[in-house]
Amino acid sequence: MSYCLNPDCQNPQNLEGMMFCKNCGTKLLLKDRYSAIEVLGEGGFGRTFIAEDSDRLNARCVIKQFLPLSQVQQNSGLLQKATEMFTQEARQLLQLGDHPQIPALFADFEQEGRLYLIQEFIDGQNLLQELERKGAFSGEEIEELLLDLLPVLQYIHDRQVIHRDIKPENILRRKSDGKLVLIDFGVAKQLSASVLVKTGTKIGTEGYAPIEQLRGGKAYPASDIYSLGVTCIHLLTGTAPDELYDPMKGNWLWRSHLMEEGLAVRDRLGKVIDKLLQDWVSDRYQSAGEAIADLYWSLTSSSNSNSPTKIQHPNTGIPQSWRCVHTLAGHTNYVIGVAISPDGRTLASCSYDKTIKVWHLGNGQLLGTLNAHAAWVSSLAISPDGKTLVSGSLDNTIKLWELGSGNLRTTLTGHSGYIISLAISPDGKTLASGCFDNTIRLWHLETGNLMGTLTGHTGYVESLAISPDGKRLASGGGFDDNTINLWDLSSGNLIDTLKGHGASVRSVAFTPDGQRLASGSEDKTIKLWDLTTKTVDYTIANKSGWVQVVAVRPDGKLLATGSRDSTIHLWHLDSGQLQYTLKWHSGPVTSLAFSPDGTRLASGSWDNMIKIWQAE
Numbered sequence: 198m199s200y201c202l203n204p205d206c207q208n209p210q211n212l213e214g215m216m217f218c219k220n221c222g223t224k225l226l227l228k229d230r231y232s233a234i235e236v237l238g239e240g241g242f243g244r245t246f247i248a249e250d251s252d253r254l255n256a257r258c259v260i261k262q263f264l265p266l267s268q269v270q271q272n273s274g275l276l277q278k279a280t281e282m283f284t285q286e287a288r289q290l291l292q293l294g295d296h297p298q299i300p301a302l303f304a305d306f307e308q309e310g311r312l313y314l315i316q317e318f319i320d321g322q323n324l325l326q327e328l329e330r331k332g333a334f335s336g337e338e339i340e341e342l343l344l345d346l347l348p349v350l351q352y353i354h355d356r357q358v359i360h361r362d363i364k365p366e367n368i369l370r371r372k373s374d375g376k377l378v379l380i381d382f383g384v385a386k387q388l389s390a391s392v393l394v395k396t397g398t399k400i401g402t403e404g405y406a407p408i409e410q411l412r413g414g415k416a417y418p419a420s421d422i423y424s425l426g427v428t429c430i431h432l433l434t435g436t437a438p439d440e441l442y443d444p445m446k447g448n449w450l451w452r453s454h455l456m457e458e459g460l461a462v463r464d465r466l467g468k469v470i471d472k473l474l475q476d477w478v479s480d481r482y483q484s485a486g487e488a489i490a491d492l493y494w495s496l497t498s499s500s501n502s503n504s505p506t507k508i509q510h511p512n513t514g515i516p517q518s519w520r521c522v523h524t525l526a527g528h529t530n531y532v533i534g535v536a537i538s539p540d541g542r543t544l545a546s547c548s549y550d551k552t553i554k555v556w557h558l559g560n561g562q563l564l565g566t567l568n569a570h571a572a573w574v575s576s577l578a579i580s581p582d583g584k585t586l587v588s589g590s591l592d593n594t595i596k597l598w599e600l601g602s603g604n605l606r607t608t609l610t611g612h613s614g615y616i617i618s619l620a621i622s623p624d625g626k627t628l629a630s631g632c633f634d635n636t637i638r639l640w641h642l643e644t645g646n647l648m649g650t651l652t653g654h655t656g657y658v659e660s661l662a663i664s665p666d667g668k669r670l671a672s673g674g675g676f677d678d679n680t681i682n683l684w685d686l687s688s689g690n691l692i693d694t695l696k697g698h699g700a701s702v703r704s705v706a707f708t709p710d711g712q713r714l715a716s717g718s719e720d721k722t723i724k725l726w727d728l729t730t731k732t733v734d735y736t737i738a739n740k741s742g743w744v745q746v747v748a749v750r751p752d753g754k755l756l757a758t759g760s761r762d763s764t765i766h767l768w769h770l771d772s773g774q775l776q777y778t779l780k781w782h783s784g785p786v787t788s789l790a791f792s793p794d795g796t797r798l799a800s801g802s803w804d805n806m807i808k809i810w811q812a813e
Contacts, residue, residue: 426473
């Protein structure tokens with residue numbers, strides 16, 4: 198079927214292949230290529246159609262037809278202004294379409310006195326349809342919704358665009374990947390805010406739109422944030438917004454609706470939703486980024502307060518390939534360290550720009566920046582419960598941060614040189630720090646008290662690792678030391694010294710069974726040591742140059758190494774055979790970290806970038 202786009206046509210449906218409407222004679226093809234098939238939606242300022250594009254093998258697309266109100270059509274000045282703004286807003290939508298969760302704009306034009314947009318067709322259900330199909334969303338699903346959509350809002354707000362009509366019907370879940378897509382940016386509605394508000398027309402959807410939008414037609418980033426909050430409580434309760442608000446007291450009743458069903462949400466999620474829903478603009482989050490940081494950081498810590506951390510089990514299959522899914526830019530100097538939280542949700546990075554940055558591992562969104570060190574930040578570690586982030590610096594201090602809030606908990610002092618390596622025991626009780634002063638210090642992580650100092654290296658302590666059973670500490674020596682020392686962690690006694698490297702040992706890592714140790718050195722070799730026999734299983738000559746870092750995949754099947762020549766190599770751990778080479782960095786690779794399930798690998802580099810690699 199073909200649908201006539203003349204809004205006055207009384208019988209708009211036509212047989213396929215017809216060039217002109219049988220009822221009114223209007224030409225059916227737009228620009229001789231776009232054919233409307235059926236109406237998707239209709240509002241006060243226009244209509245939306247599913248369509249086909251004959252120039253793209255009849256691929257599906259969407260036609261949006263702008264129909265100005267009669268009072269605008271009768272005022273030539275307003276109509277001209279509306280047309281100018283339509284073109285301006287179309288340019289903005291063209292820019293926004295670069296985001297994978299916003300439909301791409303293919304064309305905008307005028308035909309027969311009407312304005313049109315052609316946009317990408319998203320195959321999927323909107324969230325209202327999803328609500329009707331499967332019932333109310335869980336708290337965890339709302340958390341994921343917020344973490345998926347808030348970065349999209351941040352993206353559009355950074356480009357001076359406000360959506361103005363966020364509601365379940367305007368959020369689609371794409372069938373192909375399950376990602377949420379924000380649709381209907383409402384060029385007509387945005388025009389209305391500046392041109393048509395004089396007519397008394399209200400902008401936005403009643404129940405979802407905040408008071409400033411309904412009363413004065415004004416909209417801010419915080420207005421979209423409010424509408425997203427209303428969307429959340431609608432989906433969470435399965436109840437329409439009008440039934441969730443008490444106009445007599447000016448209170449939202451979503452919590453009591455949940456209580457009646459015997460349900461509740463995490464305390465922190467509740468607080469975030471409450472702040473999204475504040476009546477006064479100034480009381481809400483002023484940016485989506487603020488909401489992301491408050492929600493995500495706090496979920497990382499508060500999710501552990503009532504139940505144990507959910508540790509993801511390693512994927513035991515060796516992936517067929519790896520691809521870079523995110524490149525994280527934000528540091529202004531070399532990235533020296535990366536660490537991934539035990540729940541696999543948070544990535545931390547440190548840099549010679551004196552900062553630590555915290556990122557959402559899944560989507561690469563920056564959650565916050567920690568500033569407190571007075572010099573380069575050289576090393577990072579995250580506690581097994583995911584609550585504490587530890588950083589070491591060339592200011593000779595160690596800082597302990599609350600990962601959930603980003604607050605600085607305490608500063609540890611005592612080393613007489615640069616702190617360049619850190620490790621935390623699996624029980625979360627002991628922190629080990631390696632230093633330019635050739636010593637290792639052991640700290641009680643909870644209290645910050647010094648438990649002991651280990652001496653034995655003749656050069657600085659480049660690298661540290663603690664065995665999975667928490668009994669042994671391995672340390673790699675730098676400068677002219679070139680050895681690996683094995684220590685009894687409980688007593689602090691030196692057990693053995695492994696010799697074989699001809700230059701600084703830049704990195705060490707235990708295998709999951711604790712029976713072997715991988716090491717990388719400036720002598721351009723990688724060694725795998727059998728800790729039972731104290732012998733080398735194999736040595737890999739790394740033609741790429743210095744080995745800066747080694748990391749063992751949690752299932753013990755792959756060894757990752759980062760080199761001075763900007764490459765990452767992935768080796769079969771048992772055989773030492775090269776499996777993959779990843780080459781997208783443009784500077785030496787200084788740090789690597791696998792996610793707990795082994796499906797992602799984070800890398801930091803002297804190119805100031807962090808890359809997240811996905812196993813496939």
